[in-house]
Amino acid sequence: MNNSCVILFTKAPIPSFVKTRLVDKSSLNIDQVTELYEAFLMDVVETTDRYVTKNNFDFVISYTPKRGLNKIKELINRLEKPIDVSHFELQEGDTFDQRMNSAFSKAFDAGYQMCVMIGGDIPTLRYEHLKSAFELLREQKYSDEKVMVIGPGIDGGVYLIGLRKDTNFNFTGVFQKKGELDISLSEITNRSRLRSIKLLKIDIHYDVDVPKDMKKLKAELSKNPELAPHTRNKLNSIHHKFLEFKKISSK
Helix, strand or coil, X not given: CCXXXXXXXXXXXXXXXXXXXXXXCCCEXXXXXXXXXXXXXXXXXXXXXXXXXXXXXXEEEEEXXXXXXXXXXXXXXXXXXXCCCCEEXXXXXXXXXXXXXXXXXXXXXXXXXXXXXEECCCCCCCHHHHHHHHHHHCCHHHCCCEEXXXXXXXXXXXXXXXXXXXXXXXXXXXXXXXXXXXXXXXXXXXXXXXXXXXXXXCCCECCCXXXXXXXXXXXXXXHCCCCCHHHHHHHHHHHHHHHHHHHHHCC
16 A cells, blocks of 8 residues: 555436536436536546556545445446556545545545545546645645645635645535535635644636536636546537437427
């Protein structure tokens, strides 16, 4: 086992269990959203695998529900390049916060000294995001401090969290919304200050939660043709089927 790991903290791509807020009567139905999330995961897995392989880190997948493990493994097996997942961990806890606390605790109890956690809904995650996060976690000038690294989200949330083993942080109650505004980032910032934790940030980015995030995704893919090939192909397929349906319906 290596001393650092990336944790992919995700739900299994099961219909009506993932990304239901993306459902839009005019564009995406439940099955299409599920297929799209599968593509998200495939892109995230490939990006993460490239990073951990080059840096000799471990790749941990923390998943829910229990019945979704075979679905995730089947998805990974569809990828062209074999993916070396160090181990799969079933998430434990009744809430998102509890499951995240548990995932970090399990990793540190297993002996990892540094962990970076990401979700499955950031298909345009870049190698550089992971590289920047671990560089900050290893920063020598903060060696005597408790350190947390975050990737700030455009929506006021976070898309990446990195911790050292000696940085005790309880995420219970962190992931909140005030009306339509995600206040997770401000909650983490305030708690870190109260606990004298050095909070370091990498580039701002986004995850894909709601229909307006799809606009960001499509815009980024149009500017960067090398990004997220599985997501790009799935969006093209959905768009093609939609056009075919309109063509048939108009006859």
